[in-house]
Amino acid sequence: MTGALGIYNYWIYVLLMMIGLYGVIAKPNLIKQAIALGLFQTGIFLYYISMAVVDGGTAPVWTTILDGAQKYEGPYDNPLPHVLILTAIVVSVSVLAVALALIINIKRAYGTIEYDEIEAMDQADKRADYQRGQVTDAADDVEHRQEGHHHA
Amino acid sequence: MIHFDVSPPLLALYIPLLGALLISLAGRWPNLRELVTLLTAGALLWVVGGMAPAVLADDFWASFAKAPALKLAEVLPGVWLELKVEPLGMLFALIASSLWILNSIYSIGYMRGNHEKNQTRFYVCFALAIASVIGLAFAGNLFTLFVFYEALTLTTYPLVAHKGSAEAIRSARTYLGILVVTSVCFLLSGIIATYAFTDGDMTFRPGGVFRRALADGSLTAPTLGILFVLYMYGIGKAALMPVHRWLPAAMVAPTPVSALLHAVAVVKAGVFTVLKVIVYVFGPAVLVRYGVGSWLIYVAGATILIASCIALFQDNLKRRLAYSTVSQLSYVIIAAALLSPLSITAAALHIAAHAFGKITLFFAAGSIYTAAHKTEISQLDGIGRRMPFTMGAFTIGALSMIGLPPTAGFVSKWYLLQATWETDAPFVLVVVVLSTLLNAAYFLPIVYRAFFVAEAKHDDAHHSSADGHFGDDGDHHGHHAGDHGEAPWPIVVALSCTALATIAFFFYSDLAIGLANQLRSGLP
């Protein structure tokens, strides 16, 4: 296997990742975004695991210990990426759990889980917040000052 | 590293700081608070005055070169906050500390007379501003100078914005904006560039810090010229046109603040810094040799004339005074820009002379406002008869501005004319003559009005003052424009003192001239 064929596995991982990334960006539904984020991460896992493969290799478990008669001397696949990805899988499910908890809370607070609707509500909130905090012009300013003046 | 020490210059710095602390603690008891203010001011004058003999001594410059600077703190590795006394700074510190006492007395009368709010904050910031001025005056290197220059901007900001009205806030914004923009964009860049060119040596010394860099070619004449421009426009407080706009804007502040700004601290700090930079950072000889300073004469000359013309058309008294200040500041700058030893003496002397005259004028303006609530010149008909002391003092101040004997203004103008003769600068001569005429043209009519025009009978003028730019909100306090006499006694005492000092300066100017001559003798 040479040339493009030699690295085709890497290309499929890119494809999977990009399907996920597309979902994250394009889908307004928060649940969809969370799932797509998972797909995106799985793509990376595929990349790592592909990295571990060795021609003719097998799972990196030293079977000779279990069965002394069997003398398999390798090659073994590289265990390091496997270890890293075990960690990454756990991380991704943890992120998913927190994301879903947030989404449930959002549903409670906003009544919807569509990003565009939430964004519209947030913008309205933000505008109200801005106006509430605005210091108005000098007119009522002078009023206040004169009140203060009389106290003094 | 931070050092603690109590030698006189440091003491002079700590006294107003301590004063500020005590004033804020005494804030609840106005009498105690103001007593603390006066005591602090007295103590400061005593300490600063005590340092003068050493500076006037014959062997001062010999010991100056050897004496180490007083180190306060190592701000950056190798960059110290340090103080060192020299004649110019001594002169400035003396002016500031002596006028602070008078200004404090005046403030007490003014602030109480006008029922101003937040008086404690006012006195605290005032003391802090004086501390900054002392630090500025005794700064031992460029970095320290910059630190206190900025500190002065900050501590005077609350004074300018004191009234808290929309207009005061707007004007204070202009004040802060122009001063900070110029200092951050130009002065700081200039200082950092200086630091880079001199390998971190920013200590003030007669003859300047650039000699080595110029000698080994790392600094060329065009770059030196750019640096000079950065400094001159970076020092926004010197109000060189076109960065003078903050000065009229700051007129919105209570009058003692205007007096402080114009006579004691801020603008004086500006021209003082200009002088200090020319003498101790660049060195007049270097500037002459590389020919990078001559443009300043023309800019300053233009500033003098244009500002005077603008002043001619101002009806608001404080605003007219403000433009007068812009023009007078450029006297100092033009004198310094002549770059001869005599002209530098003249510049130093004019800092002092203008201080006494201008503070008298502002005190008079504030006195009129407190007693009569008048702010416009057109309202002043016949006021000289009701307020003889005030308008008498005003007249003395005006004479000093014009430069007539027997007032302070004459002394410095005399030196300036001598320097003009010596350096053969006809342009400066023309400027001085023209501006003297203009000065007379915008001050004498006021005196004439006050003493020789009869007072209008039913004077509603103060109502129309609401549309005057700096008009305050009329009479909340039951004053009626028609029946008023002199202002409260602290005001009258203070302005009489400054007026007398303006005259006394003409007769007894040994101290100031001595310090200015000492400065000259230090030039290489």
Add this chain to the structure above:
Amino acid sequence: MNAVVLIDTLLLLLVTATAVAIIEVRSLYASAILTGIYSLLMALVWVNMHSMDVSFTEAAVGGGISTILLIGTLVHVGREEKPIKKRLHVPALIFTALTGAALIYGTLDMPRFGDPAAPIHHYRVPEMMAQTVGFVNGTPGKQKPPEGFDLDRYRRFDGRVTGPIPDDPKDTAWREKSILQTEGLMVPQVRAAHEPHAEEGHHLHPPDDFNGHVPNSVTSLLAAYRGYDTMFETTVIFTAGISLILLLRRPRREGYLQPGAALSDQVILRVVTKLSIPFILIFGFYVITHGELGPGGGFQGGVVLATAFILYALIFGRAALYRVVPPPVSDILTGVGVLIYSGTGAACMLLGGKFLDYSMLNPAVPGDGESLGMTLVEYGVGLTVSMVMLTIFNQLAEERST
């Protein structure tokens, strides 16, 4: 084209199709179920690539827990996506295409798939697997081999005892040497050239079996060499658990112990459940313990243990579950798992070694300490994982009942 590649290609085609379906299908419920399918397919892909442990984890975590989580959430937030007018989001497509193109561009200079000469196969990992552990792990003078220990056995393997690592980090000559000595662990031909004892007929022990205790090199990497990463991996799980409590648990006064619906009136279910729960539990413990020998370990075992509890709650109601494992207890147990892990590390440190230096646990017998330490931490992981999974389930179920 060999079988592996063929199966691989087919599987990946299926996976890709599933991924597209997950993104494009309108029903969120279908999407969640497809996610489960996707994970199971991925598990097959991992098996095909000889990554048994990842496959096991993917099946348990991705296929099991994630799907449960998603479905649990959908109950609260609705099953349908709002219809969108434009099916194709052009900016997203362009952005994605560009990113993908960049990534593919980056692959062009990579070693080909499965190339044994790739740096990752011959640079550090062979050395890592050749590491003789315990007393000869590179710290000079720290521990001497005990009496009667067959040092030769290690020498035979890689021709040397790992020497002290020089203090000067610029001195890299030793690295080159060690690469030569251990190169080709996975390529017997290369190894033979450097391995003087290889042709003497000695049985070649796989090097990182910790003196015979841990033949699964994934576990030895996971729990020993990179045990510190794994400790934080456990912490991530723990964090997720308490974050869920923080975000979802109702205040106590609103009664977070309200029982949900139970299926306990179904006799068959009850009987089958009661019968199978012990087996599930035993299997869970087996997976945890067996992690050293074959695929499995704390994560996988922990998830299996959690399923026993979840099954119990589904059939007999959450009130029954809370009688068995009250929420305060499960809250604390989530932390206990992490504490077991970090405590093991701290114990090694308190005994005078470095953090997680298992050999301190039993310095006398090489490999024993490692084995003990790894077993302990695997149980720590298992405990945290199972309790967090239980907590997550409880939080989602609690939400439903209120």
Add this chain to the structure above:
Amino acid sequence: MLDAFEIVPNLPVLVVTVPLIGGVLTIVMGRGKGPWAWATLITGLVFYFTVLLMQQVLAAKTGTISYELGNWPRQWGIEYRVDALNAFILLTVAGVGFVTTLYAQKSVEKEIPQDRHNFFYAVWILAICGLLGITVTGDAFNVYVLLEISSLTVYALIAMGKDMNRQALTASLRYLILGSVGASFILLGIGYLMMVTGTLNMEDMHDRLAALPDAVHNRTVLVAFAFLLVGLGMKMALFPLHMWLPKAYTYAPSAVSALLSATATKVGIYMAFRFLFTIFGVGFSFVAMPANVVLSVAACTGILVTGVTAVRQTNLKRMLAYSSVGQLGYIVAGFSLANVNGVAGSVVHIFNHAVMKGGMFMAAGAIMYRLGRCDLRAVRGLGKRMPLTMAAFVAGGLGLVGFPLTAGFISKWYLVQGALEAPHMWPVAAVVLVGSLLAVAYTWRVVEAAYFQEPEGDSALVTEAPLSMVLPMWILIGASVYFGVSATFTGDISMRAAKSLLGGAP
């Protein structure tokens, strides 16, 4: 049994494991003040350890301390590697973490439901633990794992603002999605690097990259570089990847905003230091690659755009959040100059900005505590009602402006000098100066409102914030003033860090 145990050699690992174990134990600390007291104890202890560690680093001959976890040789296991740079960042993070924990008590009491304080503080300590872990490690993958711990905890902490404003939830979720994508990019970058180097140890990676015959034209390395840059940019909120930050800081609980602004993005920048300088090396990142141009353009645009945006805000926390993005721009602009003064300015600004902005967020939190809101209208006249709080805010603001004798001035000094030294980089100096003018503009809106306008409604009746909030606030502000008056310590350390970063990793 404990005879063999010594604290000093184990300091690097204690800095991370103490908060880990402490954080987990927090959940059994009951419901009253227990969790808070415990958190204070743990963070205090960690702060003490970082101080000791700093001393060790300064005393070490090579300036570097290495700790091999599990006693596995560093090429195979995970190594902790502490030099002047990360000792300084550790000190900053742990110090601010400790002070913020002190501060948190009252504000958390008010903003977080009482029954979950133990969980809240557990997450809080774990967040600090994650940040410290990123900073201390010398292993690329360990960075990723710890990054995820800190991210997850931060998502949860931000979302805890939900009881005051529901936008905290969307802010948190948006950060979660962007943060996860960013972290995935980092993971991918590490994967690409691992493919060409075969190792995960940072130093080892650097050696291998340097030994690569033609790293500059290796497409895998280039893509790794690009993706790491984008991923790190998201994590450190580099303009224009900062979209998540303003909302998150605005709606997070007050104490959380203070903690995050001072630590989270700073650690992101630390990662950038490690990846750009230690792994890729100056020659690759800034000479062969145009990282200096890309980063300085992004940073300068960020300084200007967010400065203008900050001026237009009425909500103090939002204003501070935009200001944070701008200030991060200073840090990035500094190290993109790749000369000693620039990098030193960048390092010292990490510390300076942490204390200043931490103190300012605390002040905003104190206003929030008293008034339930912190917008310009609410602060009117507060200069008299809450003098200490407002003075702290103003002092911090002056620091952001870079007035002399504040910490901000020190940073500005180094940065401008660095920009003038670097060839063709003087626009950076101009932007730094203009940025400080923008800071004047937004700080002064608060000054004007607080000191020169009259209060209205409730704000006329409020009193100063409780001492337990004012004191920590002033510890940070005091530090910013102290290290502005005398920056010899921070300046020296930053110089040392800058030199070791630029001198090529050992």
